[in-house]
Amino acid sequence: MLKIKFIIALVTLIAAALLFISAVNNDGYGPYKPTPLAFKIPDGWPKPPTNIWAKNKLTEEGFQLGKKLFYDGNLSKDGQVSCASCHQQFAAFATYDHDLSHGVNNTLSTRNAPALLNLAWMTNMHWDGGVNHIEVQPLNPLTAENEMGETLDSILYKLKKDPSYPPMFKAAFGDPAITSQRMLKAIAQYTGTLISCNSKYDKVMRGEATFNPYEQNGYNVFKQKCTGCHKEPLFTDNSYRNNGMPLNRFNDIGRQKITGDPKDSLKFKVPTLRNVQLSFPYMHDGHIFSLYQVVEHYRTGIVTEQPTLDSSLKERITLSKKEKNDIVYFLYTLTDSSFIRDPRFGPPMYYVPGKLPDHVEPVRDRQ
Template identity: 60%
Template sequence: MKWQITIAGILIFLVIATAFTNNGSKPTPLVFKVPPGWPQPVYDFKQNPVTLQGFELGRKLFYDGRLSKDGNFPCASCHQQFAAFATYDHNLSHGYDNSFTTRNAPALQNLAWQKAFMWDGGINHLDAQPLAPITAPNEMAETVENIIKKLSADAEYRAMFKAAFGSPQITTQRIMQALSQFEVMLVSSNSKYDKVMRGEAQFNLPESLGYAIFKQKCASCHAEPFFTDFSYRNNGMPMDAVLKDEGRMKITGNPSDSLKFKVPSLRNVAVTEPYGHDGRFFFLINVFDHYRKNMVVGPTTDSLLKNKLPLSNYEIGQLTAFLYTLTDTTFLKNPRFAPPNFNNQPPAEHVH
């Protein structure tokens, strides 16, 4: 391979060098852009301002296996970009020592608008969320103390922490804040649906009919623009006999929260299978069949679903066409969210 020195190449090198070394200057602020028509995020950017250096550090950490005990399970092992940062094709994620987690890894998108995390809402701040999978024995199985030791022995990490936070000291808070700076930028807002809402495209007939059915039968829980209302509901999925997952009740201790789980976003739903908190539905048709005929109506089943959800084959076809318009290929393929230097892309060239 022959190297070609160009002005563009020099500029890219300078961007990378600035991102990683910063030469003792203040970090470069990044502007968080709220998509047109969307509400303001709930994440407190004043407490953790997003910077170019912090974002790049967070991205490196997100893809680094050293955050796990044996080096094989970075955050990205359960949250894959091509699956909207969910786990594709596995009902339960894989963890340390051939373990399985007890839930399906949810997609990481539009996190800046979420007040609580995990399927049961058990963690109420994004900066604290990574601690759960990092320390869980069936996930990453590591301690923060060991992570700090491993990262502190790496000169590149020390330089990156200095560039992002002003000193090379590596702490739990700084690791969590850097991860958050990467994750809050994971905004999915450029699907065909979004382009239609902005007047840049039009639905075809099946998509348009499906959108009308969606607004009539689905939007009460999967509210636009996030396609979730962030609430916790029992949608009639019987408890798995092995996992025995009680859902939200595990956090609140309230029997009225039994079998309630967070309403998942339908954004990028075509690429985030399998579905459900335990990944029991491998195809969209399985989800539709659940709602129209397989639900188990119990004491805590959501009142909107007491009579299940009548859906004809025709309606399912149109709904499926609409749900495919929620796939955001820009988000799924954006090099700024890929592993550092993936495909020789400059880490921060497209970060604004």
């Protein structure tokens, strides 16, 4: 009995010593005390199709690291192009007033940069849905010759040389090691929490505001003629459809390139319409510059002689001139001005692990 007690005491002592050693494990970056962040699903919204936080624990430190990476031009080959260059907060994280976006060495993209919002509800990324997880999406813009043009090796080398990063990786992940996996998970913590749910439309749904008669009529028409694809409350059903535009100058066949199936020719992802007022120009190649022209496309512009044209658009969409105007008024109610001004999503001013800048609030309760 005495012997057992002795063994227990010994084990206790060793365990305590181990705990002590790990607690004061001194790499100069302070202790690892991550602040968990809650991911709140706005009232009335569906659950995201997959829980992207199951293997990527959402923390304040991870979010802040992801934000810093998102705004860091050093992730590109020439140090000039950051994620935020083409995904601007004031444009709901699309590229403002650009049909195509600019990459390193004066290059141009071949598709319109989509607005980044409510990505946790998106099943696949990109216009063609080629990216199957939010974490691996950045690999494309980081390495594409006409976007950020960099290699993963070189990015990690630069991050390791930048003294501000190792402490942030430690704060987010427990030790200062900088790996591609950690970088990608951190970026996902930022992009995956860009939630826009505070537009006038949302306030009306919550009973905090009312539509004016034009908006209300627009909403009524919208519910009859548009929600088949732009399903509330996310304003997309995450499907791929041919909405009747001809093959463009880049011979962009869309979804077919991913699936290899001719039935998917000219199909593109149904984009969300949240903040659509800010994310102009429109369509996958940005060739339509105004919302009126977009609605007009569905009214009169659809190229109906296409075998893969969506069945709901074969007769185009019948709209009176008033209905067309009212739909646009309604679409304006999807603009979320608090989202585009939220300092939490804005450029990082400075960051000290364990201390948040004054303007950064802890996770907001998004009702």
